[in-house]
Amino acid sequence: MTHFLIETLGFPPTLAGLVVALWACFLLLNLIAAGALFFIWLERKVAGRIQDRLGPTRVGGKFGWLQTLADGIKLIGKEDLMPKGADGLLFKLAPYISFCASLSAFIALPFASGWVGLEMNAAVFFVLAVLGLEVFGVILAGYSSASKWSLFGAMREAAQVVSYEVPLGLCAMIPVLIAGSMDLTKIGNLQAGWFTNWYVLHDPFTFITFWVYFTCATASVNRAPFDLAEAESELVAGFHTEYSGLRWSYFFMAEYGSMLLVSGLGAVLFFGGWNGPIPIASILGLTNSDSGWAYFAANLLGTLGFLTKALLGVTLMMWVRWTLPRLRIDQVITTCWKYCTPIAAVMFTGVIFWQALGIPTLGDLLPPRSSRTVDGKAVGRRPGEVREAWMSAVVSKPQRGAAEQKTADTSAVTENQSARDGQHDSTDTQPAVQSTSAAPSNK
């Protein structure tokens, strides 16, 4: 888009960069805000159906779809209260910290191949790190409210989030291990093709890993049955007891934003991201076409698929919330340290062995279909194939004079790698293809 602005419309580079950056910010901000509106309505409907009620029906005609907007207007009109003993600065800033953390993490989350705020080499790690910052808003809110309920909520939140970062990180490492990259766009593109290429169906270990990931993600975004920080039946409202009006609603925007984020991250890591169960875009020939509109259409289809998967994840979280009772704090910590972490560690080891021994995956077992082949070669990992071409390339560099044969081998492997990458990236947009083709030269 930057190149388009510079070359077609004649923008100066500085201005073009600014326009693109602001456009990305605008889209992401609206995604969270509109997403929160939608999710709160959805939560009410889901809760209603699960409890054999109808949920909102009146506001806005059918299905009560304007209910959240009415609530939003009500919240704007509410008085902004602050307790007398509160630490004013921290009390006022805490909701924004939560919201900013939730928003910033979306920067690195790709919605389709190449459609990402900022393509990062360590995107998985960045998203997890920034997601961990959201807890600070909660802790500061709890501490600065000068209320015992809030303080208890904040202490529980701190203990819970610090614990759950460990298994969550371990679970997120497993798709990274299989893909050999922390770049979310690359991880998504490696799962192109039919749903059999999704990492959740890669082997039994990754299948279990996804459910551990889902549990830990639910806990890390502070949702029931792990919503100890705002346990209504014990702590009034936990960390946001003293908040009212728009500040209060920022916490909820942050919470729904984070739910969408962890669901989206799960969709990219385990469910192929924008690569649907059926590769419609590549069957229609959109991905192989050179035209810009075909790319756009393919990416639009991919984004729809991605958002559908993320939405299903959020709905699953709602279903869990309205089905299971809240855990006690000791049960929450036990679930983390005695179940999630060891299971994740075992799965991690299992996947390492699966990869190292070259056991074929579900995608490899299927006969190559027309849509799974590019230029007559099957897409997918061949058993026992060396993926880490960069590693052998780096090792051989200092001893280049010593072993000529090794260098020859390495170049062959690199060639193989780049050819394979080219196949995987057939759904790519231009920039990603460029970076892939540039990659071997960097190595």
Added chain:
Amino acid sequence: MAWHALFFYFFAILACGFALAVVFAANVVRMAFYLILSLGATAGLFFLAGAEFVGSMQLMMYVGGTLVLLVFGVMLTAQGPWVSIRTSGGDWVLAALVGGSLLAVLVPTVLRIDAAAPQPTAAKEKVASETAVPVPAQPTATRIGLGLVGVPTADHSGYLLPFEAISIHLLVVLVGAAYLARAKRRAKPLAAEEDEL
């Protein structure tokens, strides 16, 4: 005007300003809050330099881990509603000594780097035009990882030994923490204790 320079000054001023705020604040939790902002701005500098992995690591380890534990500790141990620290005269002297000697080491190092020296204008313009367009992602984490598992590259010979030493050290710390935090065995059986009560 190059965005790169603008953002560099923005993050640098944020980092330094909030670092000073940490020093001059009296309330522990506010100090922690300023420290979050200062470390976050430092992470921003890392991102600006293209070192995403190091920046994310900074956020995860210091901001998401250490500072959460700090605030958690304050909440657990605080006697009154607001904990404030008054620095005594001796502490100021010690702090000035340590901080000053670190500054004395850092300043000559910074001045020795070529980038600090004034560049010809043509080179500057070239850099500015290059940084205006987004640069493709470079695998920065790969080099760190390879260095830590001891794979020698052109500019270093691998850091396997320090890495292992730190790993063992951390393992000992973890075992020690688990030992200290374990549930104490009762010296007397529960029934006898209840009788005394």
